[in-house]
Amino acid sequence: MGGASRGKSKTGAPLKLIPRVLCVASLTAALFCVRASALEAGAAKVEIVPGPGVPLDGDFARRGRPATGARDPLFVRALFLQEESTAVFIVVADLFAVTPDLRARILDRAPDVVPRENIVLVATHTLNGPGGLDRSWLGRQRGGRYMQEQVDAVAAKFAEAMQLAYDGRKRASAGYAAAETSLAVSRFDPPAPVDAQLGVLRVDDSDGNPIAILTNFGAGPQSSEGGPGFTYSAGLPGAFCGALEAATGPAVVAFFLNGASGDQVAAPADGGQFFSEMLAARVKGLVNEIKCREVTLGFHAATQEVPLHSAGPSYSGEAVFQVIEIDRLAMLFVPPIPSGATGAALRRAVSARGYAQSMVVAPANGYLGAVASAETIALTSADGEPVYLGPGAAEWLLRSATAPLSRGEPALDEVKPAARAAREERNGVVYIARSGTPIEMGEQHGLALRDLGAESIAAGLPPRWLSDAGNGLLGHWELLRPAVSLEALAIPIAGDAARALLQGLGLDSIEMLGGMSDAAGVSFAALWLRQLAPPSDDAPAGPVGVVFGAQSAAEGILLGQSMEWPDAVTPTVLRVSPKSGHAYVAAGLPWQMAGVAGVNDQGIAVAIGPPRAGGQRAIAAPAEILLAEVLANAATFDQAISILAAPRPHFSGRVFLASDDGGTSRSAIVEIGETPVVRLDPAPALLMADDASPTPREVRVQQLMDGGGAATLAGVERILGDRAHRAAPIDHVLGPRTRACIVLVPRRHELRIMVPDSSGPRSFGAIPVRGGES
Numbered sequence: 060m061g062g063a064s065r066g067k068s069k070t071g072a073p074l075k076l077i078p079r080v081l082c083v084a085s086l087t088a089a090l091f092c093v094r095a096s097a098l099e100a101g102a103a104k105v106e107i108v109p110g111p112g113v114p115l116d117g118d119f120a121r122r123g124r125p126a127t128g129a130r131d132p133l134f135v136r137a138l139f140l141q142e143e144s145t146a147v148f149i150v151v152a153d154l155f156a157v158t159p160d161l162r163a164r165i166l167d168r169a170p171d172v173v174p175r176e177n178i179v180l181v182a183t184h185t186l187n188g189p190g191g192l193d194r195s196w197l198g199r200q201r202g203g204r205y206m207q208e209q210v211d212a213v214a215a216k217f218a219e220a221m222q223l224a225y226d227g228r229k230r231a232s233a234g235y236a237a238a239e240t241s242l243a244v245s246r247f248d249p250p251a252p253v254d255a256q257l258g259v260l261r262v263d264d265s266d267g268n269p270i271a272i273l274t275n276f277g278a279g280p281q282s283s284e285g286g287p288g289f290t291y292s293a294g295l296p297g298a299f300c301g302a303l304e305a306a307t308g309p310a311v312v313a314f315f316l317n318g319a320s321g322d323q324v325a326a327p328a329d330g331g332q333f334f335s336e337m338l339a340a341r342v343k344g345l346v347n348e349i350k351c352r353e354v355t356l357g358f359h360a361a362t363q364e365v366p367l368h369s370a371g372p373s374y375s376g377e378a379v380f381q382v383i384e385i386d387r388l389a390m391l392f393v394p395p396i397p398s399g400a401t402g403a404a405l406r407r408a409v410s411a412r413g414y415a416q417s418m419v420v421a422p423a424n425g426y427l428g429a430v431a432s433a434e435t436i437a438l439t440s441a442d443g444e445p446v447y448l449g450p451g452a453a454e455w456l457l458r459s460a461t462a463p464l465s466r467g468e469p470a471l472d473e474v475k476p477a478a479r480a481a482r483e484e485r486n487g488v489v490y491i492a493r494s495g496t497p498i499e500m501g502e503q504h505g506l507a508l509r510d511l512g513a514e515s516i517a518a519g520l521p522p523r524w525l526s527d528a529g530n531g532l533l534g535h536w537e538l539l540r541p542a543v544s545l546e547a548l549a550i551p552i553a554g555d556a557a558r559a560l561l562q563g564l565g566l567d568s569i570e571m572l573g574g575m576s577d578a579a580g581v582s583f584a585a586l587w588l589r590q591l592a593p594p595s596d597d598a599p600a601g602p603v604g605v606v607f608g609a610q611s612a613a614e615g616i617l618l619g620q621s622m623e624w625p626d627a628v629t630p631t632v633l634r635v636s637p638k639s640g641h642a643y644v645a646a647g648l649p650w651q652m653a654g655v656a657g658v659n660d661q662g663i664a665v666a667i668g669p670p671r672a673g674g675q676r677a678i679a680a681p682a683e684i685l686l687a688e689v690l691a692n693a694a695t696f697d698q699a700i701s702i703l704a705a706p707r708p709h710f711s712g713r714v715f716l717a718s719d720d721g722g723t724s725r726s727a728i729v730e731i732g733e734t735p736v737v738r739l740d741p742a743p744a745l746l747m748a749d750d751a752s753p754t755p756r757e758v759r760v761q762q763l764m765d766g767g768g769a770a771t772l773a774g775v776e777r778i779l780g781d782r783a784h785r786a787a788p789i790d791h792v793l794g795p796r797t798r799a800c801i802v803l804v805p806r807r808h809e810l811r812i813m814v815p816d817s818s819g820p821r822s823f824g825a826i827p828v829r830g831g832e833s
Contacts, residue, residue, distance in 0.1 A: 114203025117186030123203025277318030319402020321429030412467030449583030480506030501574025554584020682712030780820030
């Protein structure tokens with residue numbers, strides 16, 4: 060079952076009782092004049108009446124509290140279609156999502172008139188539907204305790220609606236139309252691209268009377284007529300369906316098929332008119348343009364493996380993608396909710412396969428959060444969809460959703476060699492080579508991380524910091540649920556909340572992080588949180604004891620840095636040759652995308668220090684992440700300053716910049732943040748966590764500098780390796796948490812690194828940007 064067939068044609072009468080109202084920006088109406096066998100169709104709706112004590116689903120902030128009543132009714136709407144041997148059910152319910160448990164129970168109870176794989180289960184994604192339907196940890200935080208009796212009751216309503224639709228089937232015809240409208244707007248400022256299509260499928264009986272009207276629009280599920288609080292509500296989808304059904308007569312069943320609403324919402328209504336009424340008027344105008352004919356019906360499906368995501372065991376590792384083809388209309392049913400840009404890209408791909416029109420419907424057969432591209436993943440809003448998938452998920456969705464299409468040929472993916480981890484370890488240092496595009500370089504680094512043990516990335520996130528990063532939504536999860544894994548509990552919520560901190564990061568860096576997470580086998584959220592997390596709850600982040608070395612005739616200006624971390628870790632040196640940009644070397648911790656210090660082939664050197672205030676870093680993006688952007692893109696000192704001095708409200712830290720190429724030395728200290736502060740050409744100085752209250756270690760560095768020790772390369776290396784002081788170890792420059800000492804020599808385009816052992820400092824090894832190590 061599932062192949063379309065053709066036979067005798069028949070013309071259906073146009074709908075006369077619906078007036079034309081409101082013009083649209085652009086209109087395409089599809090007229091069917093093809094030979095086909097008879098189409099049969101039936102539609103029905105059944106009210107969902109949740110029992111007492113059933114929680115609401117749709118908002119984490121409600122913490123699964125039970126509803127106080129019903130503001131408006133909730134329905135299950137079913138459409139049966141059959142043409143020759145192909146039969147399908149499209150079932151749409153006023154729910155947040157069709158959970159795995161609910162889907163399995165519905166398929167158990169469904170009428171035995173359609174193959175189980177030909178049943179399409181769709182949620183309107185209302186934020187005020189009945190909960191108790193999801194047994195996963197994430198689902199219970201949003202929709203309350205799991206209630207098997209509620210699953211059974213809702214599944215029974217699905218089965219009843221399907222049976223009624225089948226029993227009421229009639230000889231039918233169909234047609235569709237679409238318009239580009241201004242009814243959807245971006246959730247964000249500055250706005251992201253929107254998918255502005257309004258699509259309508261009309262199904263008539265043999266006398267030309269409408270049986271069902273299906274509307275596809277990415278408006279978001281919220282109620283535009285005021286917040287329903289703690290009452291059940293079908294929201295905008297329910298209000299729209301009620302308005303359309305009232306205008307077209309009691310025999311018509313109206314369906315709302317939610318579209319690419321991952322980052323877009325309904326536009327404000329005009330003149331006090333409710334949006335649902337305005338949308339219904341637009342749809343009525345479109346319906347009147349449609350001339351129904353007999354059509355061919357096709358059904359195709361594919362099960363795809365879901366890419367790595369932060370929701371862990373809360374969501375299935377597989378996703379069901381279904382396509383219903385009604386002549387040259389392709390209806391794509393997908394579990395994740397696309398962004399506006401991704402939805403528009405899906406429809407372009409369908410058009411390229413030879414279809415006249417397409418609809419993208421989500422969430423269907425499950426829920427995977429929203430899909431955002433690398434360009435939009437940093438955009439968030441208070442009422443936005445959670446994003447559990449990484450930035451590469453947009454391409455995955457494009458391939459998976461179009462795979463079942465029967466027309467045309469799928470676009471061939473560019474075949475590229477598999478990434479290889481160019482990694483080796485010498486003298487206590489891991490060397491990783493990266494080259495190519497940002498994604499390719501990320502994949503190379505990620506494979507090396509996998510060799511090092513990727514599970515340490517999630518395991519090293521401090522619990523208290525994760526709770527803060529989750530904006531208070533996590534509460535005391537580590538006390539309440541000790542048996543559940545850290546990733547299952549905290550990373551989905553904290554990682555989604557931390558997406559806003561990606562703002563100010565370049566697209567290349569986001570794509571590189573995406574490649575790293577995929578290849579390392581950790582979610583994008585976990586890897587991003589690792590870039591943000593301080594070393595522990597009670598320790599300051601970043602290096603301590605960074606100094607400017609004075610200029611000398613032979614070596615020029617120098618940057619010396621002590622790299623600190625509370626746990627034993629092997630320092631990493633990155634040798635980077637980007638496809639576009641400047642080559643550089645950088646040193647840092649294994650999971651850091653960019654490291655804490657580096658120098659490029661243009662003589663630009665950068666070292667990262669802690670924020671001026673010292674102590675525990677706030678929930679913000681550290682300046683370390685900017686190191687790669689500066690080294691890859693700056694050929695001059697002024698270009699580096701321009702990159703670093705851009706306002707970045709979500710970033711914190713200090714960047715120490717030096718340039719010494721061709722005998723001209725420049726230096727600067729840049730405080731990163733919403734209002735950057737640039738101090739040009741400071742005198743050789745200690746770069747401390749807090750200039751007003753230096754630590755004993757920092758006082759020791761200053762003493763050594765005052766004695767003239769920073770005038771030469773050898774002198775800077777002696778300062779960083781200091782253990783001669785007889786006071787406590789914390790007063791030594793080479794402290795108990797020092798994992799490496801780094802010196803940058805811009806004039807030579809060289810990074811020098813020393814990894815101490817238990818007996819004390821060792822000799823520094825030189826790593827030029829181009830060439831071998833010493």
